[in-house]
Amino acid sequence: LRDAAGLQRATGSPLLGDIPFDQGAKAAPLIVGEAATSARAEAVRKLRTNLRFVDVHEPARVIAVTSALQGEGKTTLSCNLAIALAEAGWRVLLVDADLRRPKVADYLGVDGGVGLTDVLVGDVQVGDVVQRWGDKSLLVLPSGSTPPNPSELLGSKSMADLLLSLRESADIVVIDTAPLLAVTDGVVVAVQADGALLVTQQGRTSRAQAAAAARSLHSVSVRLLGCVLNMAKVARADAYQYEAYRIATASPASVPADRATAAHRDDQGLHPASDRTQELTRLPR
Structure with missing residues (x-):
């Protein structure tokens, strides 16, 4: 894949975001701290806006993030x-x-020893292993123990029941899944979500691989919300314009450019975290 147009033709789905290549991303993958003002962070915010308005009449509240291959950046994007x-x-x-x-626990710096798999086999309650991250309204459910049968566990009734419960405990559930062309796990999870987001990497993912990944989702009637072109090349002029704008508008009290999208939450049946009474202890037990 050399450009966004090639990705759209290969998958037959809209491009929801192109995340520019950032040399500092390997050392600091998360868009927090100094990275929060980077072009990469702004691209993720643009993806956030595009994703929320894919279908305003039927917004996706449970989103499976997947890729064709391992190493295309799906976990970093999920986080x-x-x-x-x-x-x-x-x-x-x-x-x-x-x-x-x-990899989610490693990226976010949380304890991943107990989590999803332990909940699915009935060893723990989900409310006991979900962890609050940072000072934002973000909760994390790590993978937990490594099971011998991932596909069967993810396709079990326990998983379906868990997602149904989590849907009622959060506004949006983002699920990081396995690559589609390697194993069936990603498809198994995507079937249970409201839709899937397909992550590809410019210069690494081939058109045939992107097309095959899209077909694997369509074959089981998964709603492919759109694609993301990761590590995209950005024209030098565009990069310069963004940096000039960032410096000119930088302020300690700055607000994300698409914060106005929050005004549409009520129309979508969503509510700000500050207005909710549900806390971590209110998750299904």
Whole structure:
């Protein structure tokens, strides 16, 4: 994949975001601190806006984030999208359902020893293992113990029941899943979500691989919300314009550019975290 147009043709789905390549992303993958004002962070916020307005009449509240291959940046995007949604005032739950190579706990610096798998087998209650992250309205459910049968566990009735309960405990549930072309886990999870977001990497994912990933979702009637082109090349002129704008508008009291989208939450049946009475202890037990 060399550009966004090629990705759209390969998948037959809209481009919801192109995340620019950032040399500092490997050392600081999350869009917090100094990285919160980067072009990469702004691109994630734009993705947040586009994703929320894919279908205003039927907004996706449970979103599976997946990719064709391992290493295309889906986990980093899952974490940053969850952070961006929480910044806008939504109560967000990030679930690590990549049970073969879980990375969410590592990126966010939380304890991942007990989590989703332990809940699904009945060893713990979800309210006891969900962790609050930072000072935002973001909750994290790590993957937990490594199971011998990830696909069966993710496709179980326990998983379906858990997602149904979590839907009532958060405004938006973001699920990081396994790559589609490697194992069936990602499809199994996506079927149970409201829709899927397909992450690809410019210069790495081929058109054939992107097309195959999209077909694997369409074959089981998964709603493909759109695609993301990760590590995209940005024209030097565009990069310069963004940096000039960022410096000119920088302020300690600055608000994300698309904060106005919060005004539409009531129309979508969503409410800011500050207006909700549900707390961590109110998660299903």
